[in-house]
Amino acid sequence: MNLVWGFFLYTLIGFLLLSIPLFHNRSISFLDNLFIATSAISTTGLVTVSIFNSYNIFGQFIIMALIQVGGIGYMTLTTYYLIFTTRKITHWHSKIIGTEFTLPNSIQIRDFVKSVIIFTLVMETIGAILFYIAFIDSGMGSLKAIWFSIFHSISTFCTAGFGLFNNGFESYRDNTFINTIISVLAIAGSLGFIVITDLLYRIRGKSKQISFTTKTILYGFILLLSIGTLLLYTIEYASVLGSSSSLMTSFFHTMSAMTTVGFNTVPIGKISLPILLLITFLMYIGASPSGTAGGMKITTLTAMIAILKSRLLGQKKITFLNRLIPFERIYVATSIFMLYTSLIFLFSFLLSLSENFSFEKILFEVASALGTVGLSTGITGELSNMGKILIIILMFIGRVGVLTFGFALLRQKIKDSNGTIQDDLAV
């Protein structure tokens, strides 16, 4: 409940701030301000109006602040829950849980949140500097480049996908440097604090081995990213994606869907049906449960595959990579899978009632909103009021998590820090 109300409160504050006409370049409707506020706090990036044309620099700054609050808030939550619900997965365990008897717990938590914030700011600063070099290099004016590099660095690392260009990153489709900056920042943000610091500790030789959870997340992510890129490349490299840079654009859009950053370098509305379905599937899965990404999460997929595998092999116990998966975790994964799939179908059905777009475009928009991805075939701005409200609800549910939202609806109380709600984000 606290989580749901917290996100709701921040969305409300964001909406009220964005509603002040002082921050507008032109008149913006009540519903559009609510849409943009929800999209920013949930780090989705779907927009019903052009950010650059509609809001002045102060309005843009507020949107950036909402993204930052949403991104850091979510990464702190996921990291925190991952540490508290999983058995000793990282060296952070000893730092936070291991010492909780010697130091007051509140100090540990404060230190930990500080670490996450520092991690975020360091990454975003490096990102902004690199973006600045790239933008200047491509002929942008110095002052504009400063603002654009800060905004896009924060938007990328928080996997928000908000942009100040009206055509996304389509002008930079063949710019290898910009493709690399976005990919590295978004992957870092989506994998999150624990996975990245675990990896850094390992590389620097400070720890002997990477934890099981980090390994599962990394292997799953790399595997899906490779398969997705190759499929995209194979299916349609000759058509929309262009011939010279198709492997890069294939990788970019697979990465964009999986990290749920949601930037694009080709017009999504012109992509063929099979590719659209492939990207829909990647958005549906999402990535790591440890960072800012949305989607059903790789770990949920892993648990579902484990159930199926054990069932088909006639095993009584559910295992994955020879590790026993507890019943609790299995039921959480099953519930998420069922709720997530049902929500996508239900909202696609409702949007088919309120809108007049083809089904694949509606399905794509729904998967994008629930996965907090932000990719769109271009229908967002043309949605009816009912359609906008439905997408707002989806972005909100997508961020707080389908199970947490289910709990909130049933007015279930959070018991304690080892209670039920945490499992939602850990799986």
Place this chain on the structure above:
Amino acid sequence: MNLVWGFFLYTLIGFLLLSIPLFHNRSISFLDNLFIATSAISTTGLVTVSIFNSYNIFGQFIIMALIQVGGIGYMTLTTYYLIFTTRKITHWHSKIIGTEFTLPNSIQIRDFVKSVIIFTLVMETIGAILFYIAFIDSGMGSLKAIWFSIFHSISTFCTAGFGLFNNGFESYRDNTFINTIISVLAIAGSLGFIVITDLLYRIRGKSKQISFTTKTILYGFILLLSIGTLLLYTIEYASVLGSSSSLMTSFFHTMSAMTTVGFNTVPIGKISLPILLLITFLMYIGASPSGTAGGMKITTLTAMIAILKSRLLGQKKITFLNRLIPFERIYVATSIFMLYTSLIFLFSFLLSLSENFSFEKILFEVASALGTVGLSTGITGELSNMGKILIIILMFIGRVGVLTFGFALLRQKIKDSNGTIQDDLAV
């Protein structure tokens, strides 16, 4: 394995028989004969060529025989497995299992199969007589009416949905009598031997109460049928379905999707997107695990809802209507749900590669084939060869069951009559 090979063998025999040019009115391709044979044995009813125009009366008779074999075979299997995997669900238990120590088991089984066959033939005879009256009444010639009434009665009771009219039952849209005959026959066939005889025993006062399984199936079926009919009626009664008879046509198509008989009285290709999605959903669920219907089954849906409900209420044990559902059953349901959903998405993706139809039409065709329903937006005849092969595979998997097919792929052996495979059909 036996089940998979059995269906495969019957399909092969059907294909060889249908390939004999003696039974053709005109030249029919290799692939089309295979498609029709698979469609008939699996009681799906999707057709790539017109049955009436392409096959002469002998060919039509072979198709009818394949439907009968497929229908009786499947109903015997489902009934048999339901009795052996569920704890004392019906008075048939005492007849078959209860007396197995006093009489040789083979005699019991033979008696039981005989009962199922007699049940089928009685129902089909009544159906044929009623169809004959209705066809004569609507002006059909006497000889034609005899043949048409036998063919459609068998096709309806086995929920096959094969028809000799090239436009389905569109000419009889407002014919209440024909609508009623089809509905009663298809519902009886899809609910199956156990549910219907349980119900008859109860009505005649021979038994004191209906078993829990029969109750769950009946309540679930009636609930879904009512909701489906009302939704269909509410959403679009004014448009395609016509104004005077819309409640009847709404009921008819909900019934047609749920029993997976697959007859239609309005052109499905002209139905609006929301209705199409609703029917897709109904075909996805299907009906009872005790009769000839396909789909994921009401009982699987029940188990999934039970998991979700128990999870959201924070219960450790999975219950439904205050009855504990065993872990085994839960994992079977989860596996079916995941496999079924994945297959629909995977085959829609593959058909989006091989065909040039809109996504909703592809999704509809895939759900119809896997659910052995046979409703179509009209694309079946226009499918590419690859598309036809994909639909043939889907109809086959749909009939043997997704889990059984998974077992077969993994070359898992059936252990005994209380082993693993049976659960697939019982859930």
